Amino acid sequence: MKILVSNDDGIDSPGISALAKELKKIGDVIVIAPLTEQSAVGHAITMKIPLRVTEYYKNGDFFGYAVDGTPADCIKIGIRNIINEPPDIVISGINHGSNTAINIIYSGTVSAAREAAIMDVPAIAVSVTNHDAKHFEYAAKLSAELAKLVVKNGLPNGTLLNVNVPDLPEEKIAGVLLTQQGKSKWDDIYEERKDPYGKNYYWLTGKLMEADNTLETDQFAIRNNFVSITPIHFDLTDYKTYDAMRSWNLPDTFKKKN
């Protein structure tokens, strides 16, 4: 099994090392990840400036390729120019911090996996639910198991799995649940501060407003110490509203002319 590994925390992060180490037991692993931290970059891609690719070493050993761009860039240039052919699977992570509910939208980790799905490569995004995450071992083991399952069962083109793992030792994990994206959102607060020259600047902070209360949602599952696996896709069409809008009374500007 040929496995492409990426992330958004940057190639030097402990999460990606733990993931690559475990995946090497089940396949040929190539790491292509951002040179610097790219959290919350969403699905940004680099077009206006060029990208550079460098070999990256950890503890004196070749670890992978560092790209001075975004997670989505890593997958694109990785598949097109570095490995030159699609891998059997892309695994993005292990992210330091959960990517559930609204956070999926902002996540660079998920975007790397989504870029793979766009390129018709099966993909998994994996996160541990704590920015100071300590328990990568179980998440890495589970990623390897899931990778085998995905390659065996296949995923529909355009679908990826978004996996969130509680930051706990394996024996404290309550189980694994198939979930849907939750509705919890951030209550954003921009702290207003003054710089040394008396000018205002604003720093984003806030807290997640818990709006999920069933184990069918990713956010509630992880809060209850379950691993959450959510199949997501990038068909953003709201089909329900599409149907509802047919009954809107459109003014002449909107009428078909032919």
Added chain:
Amino acid sequence: MKILVSNDDGIDSPGISALAKELKKIGDVIVIAPLTEQSAVGHAITMKIPLRVTEYYKNGDFFGYAVDGTPADCIKIGIRNIINEPPDIVISGINHGSNTAINIIYSGTVSAAREAAIMDVPAIAVSVTNHDAKHFEYAAKLSAELAKLVVKNGLPNGTLLNVNVPDLPEEKIAGVLLTQQGKSKWDDIYEERKDPYGKNYYWLTGKLMEADNTLETDQFAIRNNFVSITPIHFDLTDYKTYDAMRSWNLPDTFKKKN
């Protein structure tokens, strides 16, 4: 009607001026847009560094507020700290270049509108289908009409409208169609070049592979000179795969323990 206007091409772009000018005829307009071009930034938000907000003038007149961040940042900080209350509607655009099919995923224009939808504010993203777009007038007029319709009919929380307008004079527009996100994707090519010091760098280019051939898709609609209106949302759950995965034969690592 209180209208917040943003974009991703930057506050100095002709598209946002044409939009603001037309919307002023139907409501109170406040422009809060990126200081610099933010195309293809997706749904990136700024967390690791602070934001600055400056008053921006065009031809000596106050035009709006420039934020040195992403389109999504503009909506967040705009609603939280600049206008301090939700507007009746957010309109993002007019983008120079189409945002159909896969481009929706990378689009900063759409992300500004989506951030509004996340904040439960009705929103519209508007693009004209040409990077050197010249015909903003009809798109601006249509945006104003659509804004009135949206405020009158409402949109479900979390849904936004993604509008694409052919770069044509009004009399050449074939009509207006309600559409779904198309399946056309980019065939990416990274041009490999050498810098003056002999080191490689890579520049993203490519061409859109047309995969849509019915007028129910945004991409085919604009190719046939129709305006395309697509309702989109940010519930990324793939419900079909969610159901299908229930029949996967999960190994013990995945079993519920309680």
